[in-house]
Amino acid sequence: MRPKNLEKEQAIRTIALQIIAEEGLENLSMQKLAKAANVSPRTIYIKYQDKEDLLIKLFLEEVLGAYEKAILTQFSPDMEFAKGVKKLWQNTFQYLKNNRHSFVLLQYGKSSPLLNKAFQQANIIEGHFFAPIHHFLEINMTNNIIKKFPHEVHRALLFSPIFDLVNEYFDYQSRPKQIITEKILLECCEAVIKGILI
Amino acid sequence: MRPKNLEKEQAIRTIALQIIAEEGLENLSMQKLAKAANVSPRTIYIKYQDKEDLLIKLFLEEVLGAYEKAILTQFSPDMEFAKGVKKLWQNTFQYLKNNRHSFVLLQYGKSSPLLNKAFQQANIIEGHFFAPIHHFLEINMTNNIIKKFPHEVHRALLFSPIFDLVNEYFDYQSRPKQIITEKILLECCEAVIKGILI
């Protein structure tokens, strides 16, 4: 039996993310992707059932899975609260700024009904994405360090600003100079922490 | 000369937003839209140059313009800081929860390169969207009420959480009960304010 060529699989995923980031999800076609990845259209269908399957796997495995791994490096649920949040912000910024293509698909996950649904189902079925972070918040709630909120609310308060800031980071071509610096980012992280402490 | 039928124009816009919210921007086609709006494809091309023109006008006029108007009602730049931010949060929540279709396209504005670019250009050319809010922040910076940051950073810290919270509000079908209540929202708003005060 001829073995799968993993380079081809990776090429398909990498080029797909590139097309989505540059032309938009609404302009990704299977034929365009095949041509750009130097592969026959049929090859994509060996690895993925259809276009929706490709998009969902791209989103959950290639993007969300990799992001989860990156954000959790050197993080532990029993870190001191401010230190833990700062580490998560640092990791998020490091990862996203070096993976703009993944960042764009991550944003599409908040708009596209297909990806939105896929995320919810994956989150329900496989327990939880970002479980160590949930544990971290749980510990700090029971120790009366932070205000008591559902996880979804904590997530919004602690992490949604950094996504907007990363967006600004990438938009700086349209401005005279970069406004999102490490220093600003740290100050923002501290503001967010201050807001949520008891 | 036969006058434009404004009902048809509004039907096109309303149905377009509906399709985008339910099936995704990537599944909106001109023919599908024409059929659903009970209109000939040609009629859409009388009002819009092409598909991109339709999407950009839908985004800037129908969605962003209406949102700006809604968020600024009963808001004034010289309100006391906490009071002003609370009013902006209230208005945002009121408007978005009653206009889910607009909310989805607003989210696409953060992913789709086409809409992203359109927003930036509109923001540069017509001065500024949300100018009264910029003024409000300016006043409160010079009065040493809040930390000094660029506007983009203030926007991320003050308003990105509420978009995530509105998303959670709409996701409640997938959960036993609604977690985003007026009470939680107010507490979140207060957390965000606390973080940014000097």
Next chain:
DNA sequence: CTCGTAAGTAAATAAACATTTACTTATATT
């Protein structure tokens, strides 16, 4: 009242689309 004109329609066009068919290739096992 009628007529010029832009709004509107139904049907057509060519290109692009997702997916498949029919075939070839590479290799792990025998």
Next chain:
DNA sequence: AATATAAGTAAATGTTTATTTACTTACGAG
């Protein structure tokens, strides 16, 4: 070395796409 088998390809399928063509309709100005 031969072969069974899944990976891979090029070209074709029928459908859907954005946009246009050729025609009809409604109405305000004369």
